[in-house]
Amino acid sequence: MGRPLWFVAGAGVGVYAAARARRAAESLTADGLRDRLRGWQAGARLFADEVHQGRTERETELREQLGLRPHGAPELTTPSASHSTAPSTAPSTEMKDLH
Known part of the structure; x- marks a missing residue:
């Protein structure tokens, strides 16, 4: 019973080693390096x-x-008297052509 057991164990190790060598190659x-790089990029993006x-x-x-106020919410301020939205009634400083 000893020889068949060692034969099966050796065959199993050989298959495993061949599969690992194929994956490494x-x-x-x-293409393998490109896939690995894309995997790292996806992982970095998920981490970020x-x-x-x-x-x-x-x-x-x-x-x-x-x-504190929530981030991005505008602060409410009261408008001051100096900031009026009414149109100005002051005379225009524009020079008119008199010719």
């Missing part, structure tokens, strides 16, 4: 989105705790 081709979402959530929590 494919990953070093131009998660960081942005977490930062936004934390900022919202802090603003609520500190009683």
Whole structure:
């Protein structure tokens, strides 16, 4: 029973090693490197989105705790008397051609 067991174990290790070697060889081709780069880019993009979402959530929590206005909401201000929207009645400084 010892020899068949070692034969099956050796065959299994050989198949596994051949599969790993094939994967390694494919990953070093131009298509394999391109796929790996795209995977890293997708992972980096997902990571950046998660960081942005977490930062936004934390900022919202802090603003609520500190009683600040929501981010991006305009502040309401009262218009001052010097900023009137009525048309001016002052004479025009434009020079008219008298000829």
